[in-house]
Amino acid sequence: MGIILKNGKLLDLDTGLLLSREIEIEEGLVRKIKDHIEIPETHNLQVIDLRGGVIVPGFIDMHVHLRDPGLEYKETIETGTKAAARGGFTTVACMPNTKPVLDTPEQMRYIYETAEKTGFARVLPYAAITRSERGEELTDMEALKKAGAVGFTDDGVGVQSGGMMRSAMERAKSLELPIVIHAEDETLSGKGCMNEGEVSKRLGLPGIPGVAESVHVARDVLLAELTGAHLHVCHISDASAVDLVRWAKKRGIHVTAEVTPHHLLLTDESIDGTDANWKVNPPLRTEKDRLACLEGLLDGTIDMVATDHAPHSEEEKQRAFQVAPFGFVGLETAFPLLYSELVLKSKLISLPDLVKKMATAPADVFGLSGGRLRSGGVADLTVLDLQQERTIDAGEFLSKGRNTPFVGRKVKGWPVLTVCGGRITYQNLPTA
Numbered sequence: 001m002g003i004i005l006k007n008g009k010l011l012d013l014d015t016g017l018l019l020s021r022e023i024e025i026e027e028g029l030v031r032k033i034k035d036h037i038e039i040p041e042t043h044n045l046q047v048i049d050l051r052g053g054v055i056v057p058g059f060i061d062m063h064v065h066l067r068d069p070g071l072e073y074k075e076t077i078e079t080g081t082k083a084a085a086r087g088g089f090t091t092v093a094c095m096p097n098t099k100p101v102l103d104t105p106e107q108m109r110y111i112y113e114t115a116e117k118t119g120f121a122r123v124l125p126y127a128a129i130t131r132s133e134r135g136e137e138l139t140d141m142e143a144l145k146k147a148g149a150v151g152f153t154d155d156g157v158g159v160q161s162g163g164m165m166r167s168a169m170e171r172a173k174s175l176e177l178p179i180v181i182h183a184e185d186e187t188l189s190g191k192g193c194m195n196e197g198e199v200s201k202r203l204g205l206p207g208i209p210g211v212a213e214s215v216h217v218a219r220d221v222l223l224a225e226l227t228g229a230h231l232h233v234c235h236i237s238d239a240s241a242v243d244l245v246r247w248a249k250k251r252g253i254h255v256t257a258e259v260t261p262h263h264l265l266l267t268d269e270s271i272d273g274t275d276a277n278w279k280v281n282p283p284l285r286t287e288k289d290r291l292a293c294l295e296g297l298l299d300g301t302i303d304m305v306a307t308d309h310a311p312h313s314e315e316e317k318q319r320a321f322q323v324a325p326f327g328f329v330g331l332e333t334a335f336p337l338l339y340s341e342l343v344l345k346s347k348l349i350s351l352p353d354l355v356k357k358m359a360t361a362p363a364d365v366f367g368l369s370g371g372r373l374r375s376g377g378v379a380d381l382t383v384l385d386l387q388q389e390r391t392i393d394a395g396e397f398l399s400k401g402r403n404t405p406f407v408g409r410k411v412k413g414w415p416v417l418t419v420c421g422g423r424i425t426y427q428n429l430p431t432a
């Protein structure tokens with residue numbers, strides 16, 4: 001059955017104008033975008049009244065931990081993609097630090113098949129760079145590409161050996177897939193549990209210095225220059241790392257980067273060392289780092305927003321700060337948080353630019369469908385209620401994870417309808 005969306009406002013990403021348009025969706029595609037679509041007397045169409053909701057391309061999140069296989073107590077492909085749909089996402093790329101690690105073609109097929117059966121979003125698996133993410137032996141990258149890997153990453157850990165990273169980039173270059181890095185030199189991050197600085201010293205907690213991230217970014221942009229590979233930097237958080245990406249781009253090196261909502265909005269100043277819902281890797285850093293990330297996002301150094309949705313169980317996050325696992329959930333709060341804080345409050349970014357950072361840029365950088373709305377294109381879209389204001393309540397999450405420091409924040413701009421490939425994956429339209 002087709003769908004007709006009425007009484008919506010289509011956001012023009014070039015001009016920022018909100019256009020009164022009706023959209024017809026059929027067989028997974030956008031068939032028509034018109035001022036008015038005539039509905040025949042006898043029809044088999046579902047007509048949805050959007051009540052002034054703003055229509056944007058479905059969001060794309062290139063950094064999500066779905067925890068499946070092996071860690072289903074934290075999340076499954078079903079619950080993680082339900083959370084994605086609730087957050088307005090229609091495509092997510094899932095990280096391979098599962099149990100076992102996603103490092104074989106069979107594992108790629110498992111993700112595609114399970115997502116097909118139980119998913120509420122398109123799921124694109126990353127494959128590991130090294131077997132079991134141990135940093136010792138490269139995976140069969142060619143076979144993994146054939147099985148549908150969207151890129152290669154050992155996310156969760158850094159690839160410690162420069163020689164190993166060089167070989168990985170050489171292969172990735174010949175396969176025309178990106179190397180996606182979790183930049184962390186373990187000899188520098190050690191047993192740290194938060195950013196190394198004044199706050200960690202005051203709290204007496206072991207720190208992770210920003211340089212643990214930036215030395216890997218420095219190494220890997222130079223290796224990308226040497227090999228010609230596409231390097232994508234995950235969850236950038238350190239001011240020097242942002243400068244290095246800016247320098248590399250100027251030099252013509254093929255590098256892209258993502259930043260999370262939490263590194264754009266929070267700093268280590270808010271950490272008191274008692275609540276592990278504030279523990280994440282890379283850690284929340286200083287105001288200087290936060291501002292550098294914002295500047296990088298605004299000047300194009302940082303291409304896109306990614307949530308690094310990293311669900312953990314309540315029991316795990318109740319452990320002492322030093323021993324609890326790193327990670328925040330992020331899919332269900334990313335847009336309202338960024339819209340409220342950066343578009344409405346600080347007015348640093350426009351609504352269309354935010355949507356580009358969450359949809360168009362990831363599609364362009366990774367060569368994916370979606371990211372923009374046009375007739376004939378895939379019907380991946382999100383409808384936002386920009387007036388709806390609600391307090392973030394982890395009890396409402398569709399994710400199994402509740403671990404976010406943003407609980408209790410009052411934010412505006414909640415997704416009310418998500419359509420992925422012509423199928424309604426989330427609906428919470430206000431009733432009359």
Ligand SMILES: NC(=O)N[C@@H](CC(=O)O)C(=O)O
Nearest residue numbers: 065155156280281310326327
């Ligand atoms: N970001 C985190 O704090 N944790 C991630 C790993 C990662 O993205 O590095 C996880 O898998 O839990």
Ligand SMILES: [Zn+2]
Nearest residue numbers: 155156182234
């Ligand atoms: Zn990571």
